[in-house]
Amino acid sequence: MKIIISLLLVIFLISGIQPVSGQPANKKSDPFISAVVKKRIDSMLSNFIDEGKTAGLSALIFEKGKEVYFNAFGYADKEANVRMNRSTIVRIFSMTKPVTGVALMTLYEKGAFQLDDPLAKYAPEFSNMQVYKGVDANGKIMLEPARRPITIRDITRHTAGFPGTDIPALATLVKNADAFNPNNSLTQMAAKLASVPLQFHPGDEWLYGPSVDVQAYLVERISGKPFDQYIQEIILDPLGMIHTHYVVPEKDKKQFAAIYFRSNEGALSRVPDEQASTFNLKNWKLKPGGWGLTSTLDDYTKFAQMLVNKGALGKVRILKPETVALMATNQLPDTLTKRSWLPGKGNVGFGIDFAVRVGPPASREETNGATGEFYWDGAASTLFWVDPVNEITAVLFTQLFPYDQVKLHKTFRDAVYGVYSPSTAKNK
Incomplete structure (x- = not known):
């Protein structure tokens, strides 16, 4: 337990892809996530598994309120021969933070x-x-x-x-x-x-x-309410996020993914369950706002869809549109130049519990995406983003330590948006 908590504190600290700009499709009727893009994503995710970069991967993308991509590759628990699937429960670590931010707002x-x-x-x-x-x-x-x-x-x-x-x-x-x-x-x-x-x-x-x-x-x-009770009543229950918990229920343990550690030499090894899972299998007193939740692709997509829909999901409204806009607005003044590792995320500022893309990448080496998007990720290399320009939400799940040393996030974004090309970029 001490090892995993210490790790958390420290952390709280494609071939064949053609240049694409991250701007909306040319015609309003054209889907952004086209058949070509889907094929690209499949190839990228399967390659990561085939090359042994991680044990399991899954991704879910919605565009304009409709599911346009889902697939899963590899294993949630390789030793038990359990495949990664739509029902896999993962530790989202710092992707807990946006949930907390919504609760506060x-x-x-x-x-x-x-x-x-x-x-x-x-x-x-x-x-x-x-x-x-x-x-x-x-x-x-x-x-x-x-x-x-x-x-x-x-x-x-x-x-x-x-x-x-x-x-x-x-x-x-x-x-x-x-x-x-x-x-x-x-x-x-x-x-x-x-x-x-x-x-x-x-x-x-x-x-x-x-x-x-x-x-x-x-x-x-x-x-005046315990934090976990407040988010349950105000966010999780209204959005139907029935598989999002601090403590994984007994009936769902078979869907709980293992965590894998990748050595500098590229070898994958399972993090012992007594380190990886202890926090989420016991009802500890601490219910942190910065980490600790577990979730599924569908559950977290509901949360992301609420945000891309300006605070509402169907008939359920969690926040006002102007509040979501405030959260997705860069709150860092230009005079604030000491930003730790945040510049490593690319051309971003920081809003209210999200990184906020303030301009297109300066080069193809940076992570691609649409200006105006907001996003965050988790210690075990999970990722989500909300792209209001293209009305897209994307959620990417794996359980891999150390955090994204295999450039999973950039490669996934390149598969979605294409490798950034300044000559064609028209990000809004």
Whole structure:
């Protein structure tokens, strides 16, 4: 358990493809996901399995409200000879974050808070935060008061200043605080997290971390309901996401995928179940907002379809269109230049719990997609995106560590959109 939790914290930290621009099809009646594109996706996914890059893959794409692609390759559990299929349940890790963000924004719509409110107004644990300045000649940590309070906007865009593991002195404090021990409640998690100095002043940098777990705590504080109960009642049940849980039910365990680790030499090995599955097979006290949910392709597609439909799925409305638009708008000012590894995602900013594509790729080496899309991924190399330009949602599932070292996401996007070509790109 310690190994998988540590891994989570660290992480919280095609041949034959012709150039395509990622713009809508030439005619309104023409489908974007054409027969040629489907064949490309099939070839790409099957090649990844044949080459031993991962054990199992599945993908589901909707266009204009209709399913236009599904296929699955390889194994959900190779040792048990269980094929990857539509009912496979996977750990979505950080793809939990957008669910948490939607939950928080349902309270925003009710006027429960403003984005620029101080976090401490609702969570006093985060009052009077101190910021790391370095260590003195004796190795003692030096601190200074934060120049301004952490705001709710900060925790939705990862600019709060919560420390990572790259500064040894702070990493030791993070480890000793043990905020993400699964026996902690969200209240205990928040208190322990608030006891650790910030790595930088709020708003000064982008640094991926536990901000979304603090969002879950905020949802709990404001709503007066346990976080998992709130998302069940407000998101999962209304959308019919009946296979999305923190704890996999006994009846569904046979569909629960194994996790595989790929070595530097390319060998796949199964992560022991006692490490890979412990969190999701026991009802731990901690229900994190940043990770922890399990889901199926169809369930998560319902969530993505709600977003591409501007907050509604059929007759069910979760958010207002203007709220979804706000979430899908880059919240990072141009003056914020320290962005950790976010530039590695391509030409993106960050909205409210999503990366937001702000322009076409600068080169064919970058991940392709349509300007205006928003998306996120998970530690076990899962991925989803919402493309409002083409009215597309895509969900890609696998269970592979380390996170996407085989360039699965880029290759899948190239199969969908084509290899980016600046000469033909007309992204909107």
